[in-house]
Amino acid sequence: MAKRSTEIKSESRSVAERLLAWYDVHARVLPWRARPGMLADPYAVWLSEIMLQQTTVAAVGPYFRKFLARWPSVAALAAASIDDVMREWAGLGYYSRARNLHACAVAVASEHGGEFPDTEEGLRSLPGIGPYTAAAIAAIAFGRRATVVDGNVERVVSRLFSIETPLPASKPEIRAKADTLTPDERAGDFAQAMMDLGATICTPKRPSCNRCPIASLCSAHAAGIEETLPRRLAKKERPVRRGACFVLIRADGAMLLRKRPAKGLLGGMMEVPTTPWDGAEIDETALLSHAPAKLPWRRVPGLVEHTFTHFHLQLAVFKAKASAKAARDAEGIWVSTDELGGEALPSLMRKVVDHAMPDLGPLFGKR
C-alpha cells in the first residue's frame, strides 16, 4: 500500500514537472498573462478570467484591451457608470457577467480597500467569482496552491485517467485527480499550462497527441480512446421561438430603443422594441398588437435568425416612420443612427438594425 501511494505521488509529480517545463517554452503570449515564473496583476487576471468564462481567447482579446485602456484599475472601474460598462461589454455575451463585474469592482473598492482578496474563500464571496475563477485568481495572481478546474482541465484529466463516467457526474472525480496533480509551487503556471494544453493540443476533436508532453502518461491515449473522452450526457434539443421587432424612425432619422429589464435574457441591454418571443407561428396581425405605436408598419422582407444557448429565435422586422404623436409618446430613447454603434446593443439587436437599415452598413465592427 505504501509503495503504491509512492508511485502515484511520483507519477503526479512527473505530470506537473513535464507540463511546467513545456509551459516554460510554449506558453501562449496573452495580454493579461505574466511570463512563466512570474505573478500577474490581480486586476488584469480577474478582468480576463471574467471575460473568458465560456468565451474564447480570440473573442476576449479586443474587449480586454478596451476595458484596460479605459479603466486601468479596479478603482477606475468601480467609479464607472454601469451603463458605460454595459456599452463596452456589448457583443461579448452573458451580460450578467458585466453587471457582476461592476458590482465586484465596487465591492473591492469599498469593502477591501481597493485590493482583491488573496484567498480562494475571500475571492469566492465576490459577485461573479465562482469556484473556477476564485482558484484561478488565487493561483495565477497570488501564487496560492489552488486546484483550478475548467473545461480544458476536465478534458485533459478525463483523458489522462480514462475517466469514462459522463460529465457532469464525473466532476468530483476529475477535481480529486486534478488536486493530486497540482504542485505546491507554481500552481498558477501549472493551471495555465493545463489550459494551454487543452486549448492547443488536447483539443476536443483530433487531439495532437504527437506533440503532447504527457502523452506517454495518458491512459486514454494508450487505449486509443482519447477522442471519445470526456463523455457527456446527451444535450437537449433547441426549441424555436418567434417574434417581431419594430424599427421606428423619427423625422430627424433617430431610432427608438428601449432598455431591457435588468435580469434575465440580455438583461440591462438596449433593444429595438420587440414582442414577447414564444413558439407561435409568425402572425403579422397578432405581432402588430405589440407595436410601440399605432402606425402603418411595413414588413421588412425576410427574418432575423439568432441562436441562443437554449433556443433558436426567428424575428420578423417591421419598420415605420414616427408620426409627431408617436415621436412624442413612444416609450424609450431616440438614438441617432451614427450613435447606434456606441449603444449597449447585443449582437441580436445589431442584426435587427442591419436587417432593417442595410444602408447604414453593418454595426458589427464599428465599435
Next chain:
DNA sequence: GAAGCGTGGGT
C-alpha cells in the same frame, strides 16, 4: 442537479 444565460469561430 438542472435550467437559464450569448456569441463567434472551428469543423
Next chain:
DNA sequence: TACCCAAGCTT
C-alpha cells in the same frame, strides 16, 4: 451546412 462548444456563475 449544421452542429459543437469555450478559461462558468447564479438560482
